[in-house]
Amino acid sequence: MKLFFHRLFFLFQGLCSLSLSTMVLGKVKSFRVSYDCLNDSNVPVFSSGDCVSGRVIIEVTGEIRVKSLKIHAKGFAKVRWTESRNAGSNTAYTQNYTEEVEYLNHKDILIGHERDDDNSEEGLTTIHSGRHEYAFSLELPQTPLATSFEGKHGSVRYWVKAELHRPWLLPMKTKKEFTVFEHIDINTPLLLSPQAGTKDKTLCCWFCTSGPISLSAKIERKGYTPGESIQIFAEIENCSSRMVVPKAAIYQTQTFYAKGKMKEVKQLVANLRGESLSSGKTETWNGKMLKIPPVSPSILDCSIIRVEYSLMVYVDIPGAINLSLNLPLVIGTIPLHPFGSRTSSVSSQCSMSWLGMGLPERPEAPPSYAEIVTEEQRQSSLDVPAAREDLDGPLFAYIHEFRFQPPPLYSEIDPNPDHARRTEERRLDACPSR
Template identity: 35%
Template structure:
């Protein structure tokens, strides 16, 4: 009979945003609930970070799958050492652990149509004459490395375009647009100043769109995915008129930060300002913008309320937290562990924001 009633791994949030960055400590618990006393060969937990892309293309009668993977780290701890005689008692057994996320330049967590960047905790339970039981929890990492893009973030951007009307219109329209910088934080507003000269016979309407470009790379091939993030409309400019229009466009707080420090996935953003002209191609200007994580993502990391079971802080290496092999983990009668994100064996992974496809 299977004596394992439940098997899960979870972690303790260290800030309200529930994100981590390189160099942080991540602590958690592996919880093993048994219906009767059981011999365990080994119990381990692994922290991993990797990116992978995959897509399929049809070339005539042949289909070609493009795949690539990039590994960042893989660190393993044994909570019950390999060997015989590891006798674990019936009931709920909790095994705390702590890892330090490597202090290296790694991309932010991401999930797209053809690839993903994932950081996970994976617990593995090994017993004699049985298949291993596994549990996973995914945590979100926000990159500090992409802040190396800051050298040009404060530089203002300018663009101009004009178009002569044809067919059902006459005259021309011209647009001169300025934004005050190139880099913006999640939730920040973009100030767009547009000087519009409408010398045509019809109204023209300024429109604004922020969209995301995701590039996936494998086998010297590139797969492009484009998604609209938001669209907004300004006031119409009447015929034979000129106006300077100022528009504030707020970047959604849940927007995934730009990613440039991954070899197989690149995430970029553009602001497109264009004039909606009937019976004509819309004149437009595109600005590359960089989206950064909010400053709160990198605030000092402190544990949330609740017992810490020997953790002095999340900035120092905890001591004395690992139970001896075969001890059955923490006492089932002990107070419950602090709040943490839990995903059961073969569990559900949290999803990252996604947006509708660009038409």
């Protein structure tokens, strides 16, 4: 009798092994998400109201049985940072600040249906050996979306995740991000308006007062796109006794909001340096060029993340606080029209009389946002490490086409020195004699 039950046990075990091996006989060789791109550069870039379509690609060797194939599309802005707090009596604690705004949440089933019994073999779909593609599509909300962004304390991300469910096995998952641009058209009166300012500063040392340092600066408009060069028109007059250096820089300011608190990060994007200016000398920048590198567009409509830009034209004064002018910038995605409104150009030329110079003819339209990024850079930047499920972490600012690459810094020496000329003569009518 013992021998009979012993043989029966081994027979049952063999049948179970045979059944299980039949279910998992096939092997999934490849499982990924691919997008149908809307642009010629073959990069998944979308805007609000667009249809995001693509395919879930499964390549198998042998036959597999599938319970369901699901997709989940999500888009959200998320902010997170920590601060140390003192509770008294040598006690400290860490305060977490988090906030999240959801822009997209879409689910669909491409194969099968929802099942209560994960391991049931009824109603399974058989996928035969080879390559199989399962199409999906979804429409992004018509309401404004936040532009994809990765900052030090927050991010805006969009992705589609696919899950392959099979009986007796853990689900297979794959995820791929796509980029969303909330387009900013710089061809508007507000963004085509000139930006200008004037400041002066008098240096004091004990009971002695030197002459003033004056700075006037102007740019043709407020709105630009990456890849453009900003023409800076400025006049710097040094009537002090010190040697000073005129400079200009583009800064990106990231502002994060959570639980009524604010966290700000300022980052240098590009800069240039003028010639050293001795006492009694004046320097004029007649369209000195500062190129905008590939950076994220401005984000102005997200409630928890703002990305803003400014051009700082300043005079570096040794041993004193610098004299500086901040001119606001908006980095857009739709470039300047080649034959756009002449109103801004005409008004700009008239208002340049305070510098005694006119603006040049309107330049050729700058490249579009997608044109400044190579295909190789795009493809390599869009790969997301699979081990990071939530993709959290304090990363520096980037745009998806330049993931993990800080904005390049241009030389402090202007590549077009012919655009700047120096006035060597002393201005005795403005500067006191020494």
